[in-house]
Amino acid sequence: MSQAQVSIIMGSQSDWTAMEDALAPLETLGIAYETRVVSAHRTPDRLYRFCQEAHLRGIRVIIAGAGGSAHLAGMVAAITHLPVVAVPVSSRDLKGMDSLMSMVQMPRGVAVACQGIGNAFNAGLMAAQMLALSDPELTRRLIDWRHSQSQAVVEEVRG
Numbered sequence: 001m002s003q004a005q006v007s008i009i010m011g012s013q014s015d016w017t018a019m020e021d022a023l024a025p026l027e028t029l030g031i032a033y034e035t036r037v038v039s040a041h042r043t044p045d046r047l048y049r050f051c052q053e054a055h056l057r058g059i060r061v062i063i064a065g066a067g068g069s070a071h072l073a074g075m076v077a078a079i080t081h082l083p084v085v086a087v088p089v090s091s092r093d094l095k096g097m098d099s100l101m102s103m104v105q106m107p108r109g110v111a112v113a114c115q116g117i118g119n120a121f122n123a124g125l126m127a128a129q130m131l132a133l134s135d136p137e138l139t140r141r142l143i144d145w146r147h148s149q150s151q152a153v154v155e156e157v158r159g
């Protein structure tokens with residue numbers, strides 16, 4: 001198994017069913033990843049350690065998914081210089097609007113790339129696009145994948 005370039009972290013094990021969609025684009029494009037539970041609220045020491053060590057372990061992009069009062073992505077972006085792609089996970093009471101608002105309204109100077117509610121697939125794709133900037137082989141695979149996606153969209157409307 002090669003060294004993980006993408007770390008997919010989530011606030012709770014309960015986020016896994018939403019976050020596992022991030023794996024598909026990474027696996028399709030041949031990008032090594034790891035998955036971990038890290039919570040700003042419940043495991044602050046683990047969060048600090050993870051953020052301080054991630055770049056030293058070869059991680060280049062972090063995908064952070066959390067629901068409700070979702071501070072995880074913002075806190076990760078506050079501690080590490082690595083790019084952070086945020087996934088607001090849908091919550092029981094407010095259907096993910098709380099997660100979205102928590103993640104998207106970052107203060108100027110600390111950026112996260114926030115995706116749509118529950119759209120972990122696009123988070124994986126965004127991470128791949130970031131890595132492709134410095135990897136011509138990955139760029140070629142990404143372009144091929146986009147092409148086959150376009151090809152799969154039928155033009156004729158079936159009534």
Ligand SMILES: Nc1c(C(=O)O)ncn1[C@@H]1O[C@H](COP(=O)(O)O)[C@@H](O)[C@H]1O
Binds near residue numbers: 039065072
């Ligand atoms: N938003 C956060 C953070 C955080 O932002 O640090 N840590 C856990 N959580 C969220 O709490 C929700 C409920 O978690 P449980 O199901 O474990 O009670 C999850 O969606 C998780 O992401």
